[in-house]
Amino acid sequence: MGYIWETDNLVKNFTLSGGLFRPKQTVHALQGVSLYQAEGETLGIVGESGCGKSTFGYTLMGIHQATSGSIYMNGRQVDPYVQRDTTRDMMQMVFQNPYASLNPRLKINTILEEPLELNPNYTPRDRVIRVKEVLEQVGLDMAFGERYAHELSGGQRQRIGIARALIMQPKCIILDEPISALDVSIQVQIMTLLERLQALYGISYLFISHDLPMVRYISHRMVVMYLGAVMEEGPALDIYEFPQHPYSKALTTMVGQVVPRAPIGAPLRGEPASPLHPPKGCLFSDRCPEVDRRCLEERPPLREWADRRIACWHI
Ligand SMILES: Nc1ncnc2c1ncn2[C@@H]1O[C@H](COP(=O)(O)OP(=O)(O)OP(=O)(O)O)[C@@H](O)[C@H]1O
Ligand code: SF4
Numbered sequence: 001m002g003y004i005w006e007t008d009n010l011v012k013n014f015t016l017s018g019g020l021f022r023p024k025q026t027v028h029a030l031q032g033v034s035l036y037q038a039e040g041e042t043l044g045i046v047g048e049s050g051c052g053k054s055t056f057g058y059t060l061m062g063i064h065q066a067t068s069g070s071i072y073m074n075g076r077q078v079d080p081y082v083q084r085d086t087t088r089d090m091m092q093m094v095f096q097n098p099y100a101s102l103n104p105r106l107k108i109n110t111i112l113e114e115p116l117e118l119n120p121n122y123t124p125r126d127r128v129i130r131v132k133e134v135l136e137q138v139g140l141d142m143a144f145g146e147r148y149a150h151e152l153s154g155g156q157r158q159r160i161g162i163a164r165a166l167i168m169q170p171k172c173i174i175l176d177e178p179i180s181a182l183d184v185s186i187q188v189q190i191m192t193l194l195e196r197l198q199a200l201y202g203i204s205y206l207f208i209s210h211d212l213p214m215v216r217y218i219s220h221r222m223v224v225m226y227l228g229a230v231m232e233e234g235p236a237l238d239i240y241e242f243p244q245h246p247y248s249k250a251l252t253t254m255v256g257q258v259v260p261r262a263p264i265g266a267p268l269r270g271e272p273a274s275p276l277h278p279p280k281g282c283l284f285s286d287r288c289p290e291v292d293r294r295c296l297e298e299r300p301p302l303r304e305w306a307d308r309r310i311a312c313w314h315i
């Protein structure tokens with residue numbers, strides 16, 4: 001099975017503009033991320049707030065331009081200058097906040113038809129048919145098309161967010177905290193819908209979340225990120241049950257305590273490292289219970305270990 005997308009050493013820096021007495025600063029949001037995704041697979045990304053999960057999604061989509069590194073789609077390297085056009089049909093994104101991500105002034109039909117208008121293969125009649133079809137796929141009556149986003153509940157809005165992502169029949173949907181703004185009972189409905197859509201259409205999901213048990217539940221493979229880099233990657237259940245990397249171990253032992261807007265590593269002991277000044281050696285070195293001299297000097301590469309990849313000198 002081929003990969004839908006692959007990244008090689010993806011780096012994304014943000015430059016914070018300085019002031020009169022303040023120099024410019026660089027936020028090291030992604031520090032060399034090499035990942036891939038197979039067709040029909042759900043790849044989960046976990047890690048605390050600020051570790052670069054959303055930045056990875058945006059950079060893969062071409063919403064942010066990578067500082068360096070390569071992105072491949074269907075085995076072909078993507079030209080950064082036309083990346084957004086290349087990814088548009090293949091990859092769509094569902095955002096965390098269904099209240100903010102839909103234009104309140106537009107009817108649902110108009111919101112859903114918008115991406116189709118860019119595609120000359122769709123006549124106006126085709127667009128109407130496709131919108132009706134996609135509303136059905138997400139479990140909504142076609143009458144919802146005549147409503148405005150503000151008239152819908154959070155769960156219904158997120159169904160529209162998913163419908164908007166589905167409408168161009170992408171191979172992969174990036175779900176950035178798709179259920180964290182919803183009530184628990186609605187979360188279950190949305191997760192069930194996502195699973196059904198994957199079973200029917202073989203879509204791949206890149207599922208980004210703080211919620212480790214949720215990621216374990218929905219994902220085939222899981223990536224544990226810290227400070228813009230991959231610490232451990234492999235089969236989701238194995239990593240959840242038998243974490244190897246010291247950071248994965250810390251994350252799994254504090255399940256249930258991860259605070260959505262907490263700074264990086266807040267529930268762990270010690271001060272969180274800043275993405276403005278990441279440690280020279282291992283990115284986790286300033287809070288790792290197993291740190292030694294080498295960890296402080298050299299950054300461990302992501303190395304194969306059984307059917308996983310782990311970045312730690314001690315494994
Ligand atoms: N547009 C931007 N300009 C400057 N810094 C940014 C920008 N977007 C993200 N960052 C910084 O990049 C780092 C990674 O942020 P990102 O939003 O990707 O993290 P995240 O893992 O998605 O966090 P959360 O779980 O809170 O959504 C953070 O330090 C953040 O402050
Ligand atoms: S490389 Fe060293 S500091 Fe980093 S996770 Fe492994 S033991 Fe801890």
Ligand SMILES: [Mg+2]
Nearest residue numbers: 053054055176
């Ligand atoms: Mg985010």
